[in-house]
Structures are given as structure tokens and as C-alpha cells.
Amino acid sequence: MLTVDKVSKTFFPGTVNERKALSGVELTLDEGDFVTVIGSNGAGKSTLLNAVSGRLAVDSGRIEIAGSAVNKLGEHSRARYVGRVFQDPLAGTAPNLTIEENLSLALRRGKRRGLGRSLNAKRRANFREELASLELGLEDRMTSKVGLLSGGQRQALSLLMAGFTAPKIMLLDEHTAALDPQRAELVSTLTEKIVSQGGLTTLMVTHNMEQAIRLGNRLVMMHEGRIVYTADAEKKAKLTVRDLLQEFANIKGATLSDKAFLG
Numbered sequence: 100m101l102t103v104d105k106v107s108k109t110f111f112p113g114t115v116n117e118r119k120a121l122s123g124v125e126l127t128l129d130e131g132d133f134v135t136v137i138g139s140n141g142a143g144k145s146t147l148l149n150a151v152s153g154r155l156a157v158d159s160g161r162i163e164i165a166g167s168a169v170n171k172l173g174e175h176s177r178a179r180y181v182g183r184v185f186q187d188p189l190a191g192t193a194p195n196l197t198i199e200e201n202l203s204l205a206l207r208r209g210k211r212r213g214l215g216r217s218l219n220a221k222r223r224a225n226f227r228e229e230l231a232s233l234e235l236g237l238e239d240r241m242t243s244k245v246g247l248l249s250g251g252q253r254q255a256l257s258l259l260m261a262g263f264t265a266p267k268i269m270l271l272d273e274h275t276a277a278l279d280p281q282r283a284e285l286v287s288t289l290t291e292k293i294v295s296q297g298g299l300t301t302l303m304v305t306h307n308m309e310q311a312i313r314l315g316n317r318l319v320m321m322h323e324g325r326i327v328y329t330a331d332a333e334k335k336a337k338l339t340v341r342d343l344l345q346e347f348a349n350i351k352g353a354t355l356s357d358k359a360f361l362g
């Protein structure tokens with residue numbers, strides 16, 4: 100479903116600020132795979148997600164989504180393939196639009212202009228049902244402005260919207276990191292639910308090792324633009340935070356974010 104083949108990206112090449120963010124990264128996700136990505140600060144995790152979403156053009160290598168080479172497609176053209184939730188709860192939704200207007204926009208994503216925007220009774224009923232599945236009572240606030248929701252509620256809505264059009268690949272970029280522990284737990288549980296119900300192929304970056312172990316069926320660790328450790332389903336099932344800390348310790352020069360010790 101997703102192939103990242105020898106992908107490299109260097110920022111400011113040939114200058115004093117040169118940063119090799121990705122160095123020949125190779126990663127393949129089969130349909131329904133849910134891969135968690137951990138790594139030291141500046142390891143290239145967000146750059147990898149940006150390369151897949153088309154936000155960033157890579158220097159070399161090939162990216163395929165659902166069998167189509169997408170290197171030449173920009174972020175907008177890839178939108179029908181990709182669902183994404185960012186760390187910032189403000190990033191995924193439009194605060195001045197209502198919940199139902201945001202959902203309509205999500206539905207329109209990747210479709211031709213003018214299609215799918217109108218809010219008829221059938222669509223509203225469908226939105227109500229989807230919102231009810233979040234169990235946050237948002238189905239009774241469909242005409243409220245999204246700006247009035249809490250960070251956790253907005254992140255839950257972003258997640259629902261990102262999964263709405265059954266994207267070929269779901270990208271979650273530390274999407275629980277800005278939330279308090281209780282809300283992070285809620286969004287984490289919703290993530291599992293939405294991903295498994297939709298059978299979504301998912302790549303999730305997190306600094307929380309416990310979460311990286313608990314969610315998904317595979318795990319990769321990045322360091323200095325490379326994948327330095329991988330755990331398949333069998334290995335991951337037995338993995339502990341202690342094992343991961345040991346792997347980090349084995350990587351020379353790796354520095355851990357404080358957040359890595361959470362959970």
C-alpha cells in the first residue's frame with residue numbers, strides 16, 4: 100500500500116546549515132499495516148511523513164501509494180490518498196466553521212471542486228452517526244463552531260475527518276503529544292478504533308514508547324535519517340519499553356527526548 104524506496108532528503112545542501120534529514124530510507128507497508136515510528140529528536144520522522152504526504156519534494160528515491168508513483172504529485176494532488184493528523188489540534192480543523200461544515204469539507208477532500216459539499220438530511224444523519232461513535236457528545240453540537248471545542252475534542256474530530264474518505268494511507272504525526280494524559284489516552288483509544296474499523300494503513304510518529312508498543316502491528320526506530328531498528332508483529336508483541344531504551348542506548352550519540360520516558 101505504501102512503498103518508500105531509498106528516499107533521501109537533505110536540507111540546505113552544500114551550506115554550513117546542511118541537514119541530511121533522510122538517508123536512503125526504505126519502508127514498505129502492506130494494506131492494513133499500522134506502523135509506529137519512534138526516534139531521537141531530529142531523526143527525520145516528520146520529514147518522512149512530509150515526504151509521503153507530498154508536503155516536501157524528496158531529492159532521490161521513489162514513493163508509491165497504492166501502486167501509483169506519487170513523487171511528481173504535490174500535496175494537493177495526493178490529498179485523496181492521504182489522511183493526516185498533526186500534533187497541533189488547531190491544524191486539522193477550521194475553527195470558524197461548524198462541526199458539520201468541517202465534516203463536509205473533509206468529505207470533499209480529494210474530490211473535484213463543487214462535489215459533495217451540500218448538507219442534505221442523509222449526509223447530516225451520517226455525520227451524526229460518525230460523531231456519536233466518538234462518544235464525546237459532539238453529535239449534539241453539529242452546528243457549533245469548532246473553535247469552541249477542547250483540544251482533545253478537536254483532535255478526535257481531526258482523526259474522524261482524516262479517516263472519513265478511507266485514505267490509502269493515514270499519517271499521524273505525534274497527534275496526542277499536545278494533549279493532557281487523559282485526553283491523550285482518549286485520542287489514542289479512538290485512533291485504534293478508527294484505524295481498525297476502517298482497516299486503514301497507518302504510519303504514526305510518537306515520542307511515547309509505551310504508545311508505540313501498544314498501538315499498531317509493527318514498529319520502526321529512526322536515527323539520523325535512517326531506520327536503525329525494526330520490529331515485526333511477532334517481535335513487537337514481546338517488546339518492552341526497557342528493550343527500546345536499550346536499543347536507543349546502543350545507538351551511538353542518540354539523545355532521548357524527555358517525552359520518551361512518559362507512559
Ligand SMILES: Nc1ncnc2c1ncn2[C@@H]1O[C@H](COP(=O)(O)OP(=O)(O)OP(=O)(O)O)[C@@H](O)[C@H]1O
Nearest residue numbers: 110118119120138139140141142143144145146147
Ligand atoms: N523545513 C526544514 N528546513 C530545514 N531543515 C529541516 C526542515 N525540516 C526538518 N529539518 C531538519 O531535518 C532534520 C530532521 O527533522 P525532522 O523534523 O524530520 O525530525 P523528527 O524526527 O521529526 O524530530 P522531532 O522528534 O524533534 O520532531 C533535523 O535536523 C531538522 O532540523
